[in-house]
Amino acid sequence: MNTANNKRKKESQLKIERIFLELIQTREIEEISVTDICKEAGLNRTTFYSNYIDIYDLADKIRQKLEDDVMNLYMEDRDNKHNSTDFLKLLKHIYENQIFYNTYFKLGFDKSSLFNEYDYKLAAKLFNDKHIDYHIEFFKAGFNAILKKWLYSGCKESPEEVFEIIQSEYKKDLNLI
Secondary structure (H helix, E strand, O other): OOHHHHHHHHHHHHHHHHHHHHHHOOOOHHHOOHHHHHHHHOOOHHHHHHHOOOHHHHHHHHHHHHHHHHHHHOHHHHHOOOOOOOHHHHHHHHHHOHHHHHHHHHOOHHHOHHHHOOOHHHHHHHHOOOOHHHHHHHHHHHHHHHHHHHHHOOOOOOHHHHHHHHHHHHHHHHOOO
16 A cells, blocks of 8 residues: 555545635535645545545545534443433533534534434433423434534633533533533
């Protein structure tokens, strides 16, 4: 395997992704062309197309990387068959990767599995299965709303402060945490 070519390919992919992330902050995805990205990155269109089918494929690959990163945050918990409620790990990851998460929410990817994980067993126990579906939807929508507000305001509060906000809101409803 040609290591120099693999390194060059990886560098090109990172450059393309970085330029896309910069452009998507001020434009809609439909307004971004392969030509725009290649021009900014100083790469040929063939380089782009050797890595991605189109702009949407690029966006999807960026989404997949982010979701893989988040899943890796909780890998040990999953391996131990423990459903973690340690949102602080996620909040720190968001803080360190704001541009990715801004893009994630802007493109509507939050409707995918990453932000729809929920501990159904814990919720069923706490709510005796009474109207559990409503509680789950309420919690997920509120959690996403807090994350979006925090991101869109530039993550002014620390991850620890946002975690306290989430805990205090949840306490008000459940008096649990």
